[in-house]
Amino acid sequence: TFQADLREYQIKGFQWLHRLSVWGVGGCLADDMGLGKTLQAMALLLHRAPDGVGLVVAPTSVCTNWEAEIKRFAPTLNPVILGGANRAERVSGLKGFDVLIVSYALLQIEEELLGTVVWNTIVLDEAQAIKNRMTKRSRAAMALQGHFRLMTTGTPIENHLGELWNLFRFLNPGLLGSLERFNERFAIPIERYRDREASQRLKTLIRPFILRRTKNQVLQELPPLTEIVLHVEMGSEESAFYESLRQRAMAALEGADDGGDGQNHLAILAELMTLRRACCNSRLVQSDLVLPSAKLETFKDVARTLLDNRHKALVFSQFVGHLTIIREFLVAEGISFQYLDGSTPVAKRKESIDAFQSGVGDFFLISLKAGGVGLNLTAADYVIHMDPWWNPAVEDQASNRAHRFGQMRPVTVYRLVTRGTIEEKIVELHAQKRDLADDLLEGGDMSGRLSAAELLGLIRMPLNGA
Template sequence: MQVYATTAVRNRVLKKHAHPRIRVKFKKERTNWLEFTFDMDGIPDQQVKDILRALEEKRKYYRLASGSLLSLETREFEEIHRFLHAAGAQEEDVESGLNVPVIRGFRLLDAANDAEVFQFEDSFRQFLADLQQMDRSGFEVPKNLDPVLRDYQKQGYQWMKFLASYGFGGILADDMGLGKTLQSIAFIVSNLSDIRNSKQPVLIVCPSSLTYNWLHEISRFAPDMKAEVIDGNQTERIMLQKNAMKKDVIVTSYPLLRADSRWYEKQNFHTAFFDEAQTFKNPVTQTARAVKKVQAKYRFALTGTPIENTLEELWAIFHVVFPELFQGLREYSFLPRKKIIRRIRPFLLRRTKADVLAELPEKNKSLESAELLPEQKKLYAAYLAKLRHDTLKHLDQETLRKNRIKILAGLTRLRQICCHPALFVEGYQGRSAKFEQLMEILEESRNAGRRLLVFSQFTEMLKLIGRELAGKGMSFFYLDGHTSSEERIQRCDRFNGGERNIFLISLKAGGTGLNLTGADTVILYDNWWNPAVEEQAADRAHRIGQKHAVEVIKLVARGTIEEKMNELQEKKRHLAEEVIDAKEVSEQMMTEEDIRELLMI
């Protein structure tokens, strides 16, 4: 359809462009909000309201007081209409400006199609500059911790203070062993008066094995702070909870947060720290739902591995500590990777050892292989033949997925034979090449005055080693998943204090949260599917406070699945950032090609 206008009508249409703009101002005095105000050249403010209403009504023209018609179909007005629609209903009069929280304001700007419509005022430009440059100089380090904190730790503390000053949350993703706990304690100490005045303690949620580690570190670096671990049976926890809100800091575990979720969600905390935050990387788990319900003014996640498998895991952590940063998971999944990286940059702080610890002693890695002994080799060959036969059958029938667990159990048997057949062959009286090799290394190390950590994923293997050491009169410490949190701390302190020279540790229970700088040698008795888990184990010794070069020795049975696993690790070195338990790695990351290669079929 064509519309013809008379000369008189055409003359009534405003020729001069109104140049509508949206001014963006940062309002720190209103708890960090952005103010969007509407400005139109040559049009009085009182008419702006009517023009915006006309836009909402999708009218094509607006009649000005002069009688002229203002076209509402220009590119600029279309952008303002889209902006108003995205902003949604407002309680206040739109013409006087829209006031929205900073992050929501960023979302509106992020979705803009015509950036020229927005005019950034000096206050907003300064805010952006502050955010990008992270000027943290205004945040003084607590005096008692100033001599203790390294420069990069002071920067981490000030980064948390900076984010908190704007009401933002963040992820402290420093490498393992760089002192995320200490930086968090500094933040708590700096807010102690506010915590006590508001009667809102800090909540620290961490894996069960680390609860007393937190208590120990708090008593060490902030002895005046009133901290308590809430654990024990239900009756004991209820008793502790009665006085918990009078404390400065409450420490609990993820399983107990789930169990007592109703109590925790009713409390208001000053700050919530979620340690080893990859624990709730899956947003549909009970743990993720429990941490999401925690009410706190400030929220920080602590994790050396913010992304283990997919970018969705990063969303799951931010969804808890800073939910305003992204919309729902579906919208997030459509965001380009570059946009995600750009948006998280101010809110995720990551430093590696290579970045900040030039003074850290060397970490030397070596691989020592041993030929299986005749009886051991015969047993290995028999199991390998059976597993190859069964696996080929499943691969041919394309039922690998259904039989994956069965195949992986067979692979575990082969690995156990490499370690020591006695792990599952009842009454086995034969020898083990790696076991004998380990004993030789331990004997040599004792003579050389070295102090060792011995890791194995098999607790039965550690017990075999322990019995042999006891028989030789060699004392040692022992730690596995059944060791209580208090005992973990005590044994680590005693070892670091110079007591005994050998520490036997299960890989899964001791891979995180331990500071064992009293050791200078780490022995990885058996291979793990994921090289990052082995790195974590080695970093129990190679961390802040270590004054000696650390020797990491990996034992491998020659010509076996262990050699193949080692090759597989090298091919999958990109997995080094992942920290996944064995079952997840095995079931999710092992491909048919990997299994064929491991079994040489």
């Protein structure tokens, strides 16, 4: 029995998944973040459990969450986390009502073992993890065999249409044709030429296999989300340091936009990374150079205000070094916090999350890629993004750790953006990236990938924006 009261839209989601499983085709549950995709997938796993073993593949950070949720809401299922020794023995001993939970990292390692089993139901959670067809992770996912394939992801398209093609290669192989044919029919016309007719044809083709509902459509009772950009002004020393790095990058990359995109892309991205670090703190570029950091000072002001008003906040950065600097400040001030990055062991992650949710810690410092998906952190009502990531979908996923089911208070999201720098250009790109996904899922205009010349254009902008 399923021990959760599903909302009406979740019941419809379960029914949709069940219909697809009867028809023998795969489906992508692409509901907005925080709408209970795990719950709907779990309901389907329970419904299909008498017919065989289920497999859930998820990011490392949420494997224990899957185990806990199954025990709570579907206790007749038996969750088994794959790990430790005797893995082959554990897999061969699985039976009906068992659900094997595997991280994407372990899927790569045990590709052969997991590929020999014909699973009754396969769930790829946060399926954007296999968006890149060239990765070992994608190859391992494609090797899985199953009667019904389900993906859950709030972001089925993050950067370009090639990602969508790869997701459908797992779900319903052959539906979108070969990659070459897909690029010819859809990707190039849509991304390069904004072809509305090609976009409509693709939308019609994939619509039966993707179900997406947004918070605005189904969750009137969810508290409001307010997003605020805090513009940070560098001081004279910090701005001089940033400008010297920008000038050095320009000199190093002279002529880099004249064809030969592959190598040039890597060289330009390396320089962009240095500039993005410099926007945060000089120590992230040159560890012995301690200049006043406008961003750190802004964070200190925000943190003290939040503490004075008894708020709790999630603090995200893509740079672990940036979190280390923030951590130093919190320790010096005697401010209680939790911490999570890619190196945090699974058991410690769960311990930190549970502690924060039960009231231990005013701030939770989280590296964007390690804790941006799958976590429930509704004890926080503020989210602070210390540095903008290239793709807004990744930031939105992170913000929705707080703005989701169970949140009773309005949520405020702060984005710290340094004026007149590469960060402002990244934020401008966010709108274009959102359009790419919205066009196929909801409606809007498309945007393509950035060429070497366009990337170089980001560096050419001086500090004053002239």
